[in-house]
Amino acid sequence: MLGDRKLRILEAIINDYILTAEPIGSRTIAKKYNIGISSATIRNEMSDLEEMGLIIQPHASAGRIPSDKGYRLYVDALMESRDLPKEQADIIYEVIFGNINRIDYLMRETARAVSAMTNYVAIAAEPTISGTNIRHTQLVPIDSSSVLLVVITDAKAVRNLVLAARDAPCAEVLAKLSEGVNERLAEITGAGLPPGVIAELAAKSGADEAFIITVAESVRSVVAAEDDRRVYLSGVKNILALPEFSDLDRARAIVSALDERSTLITLLESGGGEVGTRIIIGSENGVDHMRGLSLIKANYRRGGKPAGVIGIIGPTRMDYPMAVAILRTIVQGINEILGDDRG
């Protein structure tokens, strides 16, 4: 049915299209990729491939381009993974280890490095808080009318929240209250806040009950805030440089989509949160404006729990082997850093 020769022709079409972004004809294949058969034979095979839906003819007298289905076959069966050249891997590790102690820096610089290396769009996102556990909270005095609440999760994500208070408690009280909140984290973040806990915390710390309630609600709100994750995007300009988006309307649609945080998050959620590298081709993603784009994403983790996601967005004809190799190297590096959890 799908003989070896057909596969090699499909591969040739895809490889050429990745390079040139132009429809490719039978004669070109025969000349450039010496498969040892004539253009006429290739024409017959291409006709079959088109019937199978693996390639498409954009208009009657043009060459063929791969369809989404064709790419799917390619990444699933044909593509061979590639190792990154050492220099590139070194750059990645340099970026990662140079930003160890700043999770936001790490994400930002990683996204930057990826977009620079691939010439596609890179996207990085922190994990959602909800679902993971809170490891620690801390109240920090700012001034007489405001207090900073710091929340740290198992995945080392940090959230800050400034609380307004009529008369903010002094540093000592805040320290005791922090301690108390940490001891009772399960209750505070749990379903129904038992009333006894408030009283207990008040007794222990000496803080106002109203203030304690504010704190408790704030901690809960942090956990509940699904959309409160930083998303880092880099390389939008690269998309505009691609020939397939020289149509201004398409370009506008893409930029609009990338301009919208919620779209990005939807995109990153698509295809689930499991481990490993996932490739989402063309219209497989849920976002309509992103038809001509593919997404390669990988989740990184800390202590077995998902800790964030990194993705590469490019045209469907993107260089999948290269992008996958880069993504794998990065996730490995980040896991290495996050993983040294000796606690």
Next chain:
Amino acid sequence: MLGDRKLRILEAIINDYILTAEPIGSRTIAKKYNIGISSATIRNEMSDLEEMGLIIQPHASAGRIPSDKGYRLYVDALMESRDLPKEQADIIYEVIFGNINRIDYLMRETARAVSAMTNYVAIAAEPTISGTNIRHTQLVPIDSSSVLLVVITDAKAVRNLVLAARDAPCAEVLAKLSEGVNERLAEITGAGLPPGVIAELAAKSGADEAFIITVAESVRSVVAAEDDRRVYLSGVKNILALPEFSDLDRARAIVSALDERSTLITLLESGGGEVGTRIIIGSENGVDHMRGLSLIKANYRRGGKPAGVIGIIGPTRMDYPMAVAILRTIVQGINEILGDDRG
């Protein structure tokens, strides 16, 4: 020299060009804006205006468009400031007060609201840390090998830094160390770190000297990190919708420029950091790719010190009165929140 009639013609040209983005001819002015003189007379006046460099003829047989110099005159002398309709002001206040306790939320949502209301690009940035004073630091335990350092400035900006430590001190020690660091902030952030301070902190807290040095260096690095400010950008898509950027190359240049954090920061720095609203027209900004764009920016402040900046980026023919009105309302709202500093 620059008679009243000439000014009215210039104003008509600018107003029309703001609306239509098309070169405007003498006949149109005569018909649409009944100034009471014929198109021939207007032609003569326009010829004079062009000689003065206030308007430009894009090509021989086209109408005139305002030059950067023309806009300058307009915003400096002709433009009358406008008050925002109540509904719009209400939206702004709602956004601001709905995000009081999250400085990053506040910036993000404000930028979003501004870009939605103006149909231009909105940009918001935290202040640089350096130059302002640190109000408080706090060490928070994460796990056995890492500690979170929280730094709060006078402007309520918060920075987090995860420190790696071979054996992280326990919560109690960290609390004492935090206290000590806060007492000695001036020395720690000052020019040369006196060696006695380290020993003193070690004695007081019981922490390792090596760890204390790490902490001190980290606090100093936060102060030194000029570029460590969050920049929020919203509405890039709006730029692409403008007719003047239907040329793909121009669009690419703009998106590239906006894609680059450093460009944005340069842009926001241009024109100094003083109070009030500042309008930077066309090529007056330092960034070359931004020739066709104007920036309106305003610094907001807390307790008399600069606390960040908000800007609107649009085409040179942007609706300046509207943008200025929106910006003023926002800055007022933010100052109101940040200003309630009873400490």
Next chain:
DNA sequence: GTTAGCACTCACCGGCATCGAGTGCTAACA
């Protein structure tokens, strides 16, 4: 000083012919 009239310029648009890449089909060949 203002206005009417006029010749001139030039971007824009639609129509038209040309060109070339690529296909599908048929017939011949191994």
Next chain:
DNA sequence: TGTTAGCACTCGATGCCGGTGAGTGCTAAC
């Protein structure tokens, strides 16, 4: 039966051409 050469056909891209209309500058009259 699979492969190949040849050929007519399709259709987007390119470039040329003339018409159209908006707008100007200049001159002469009011």
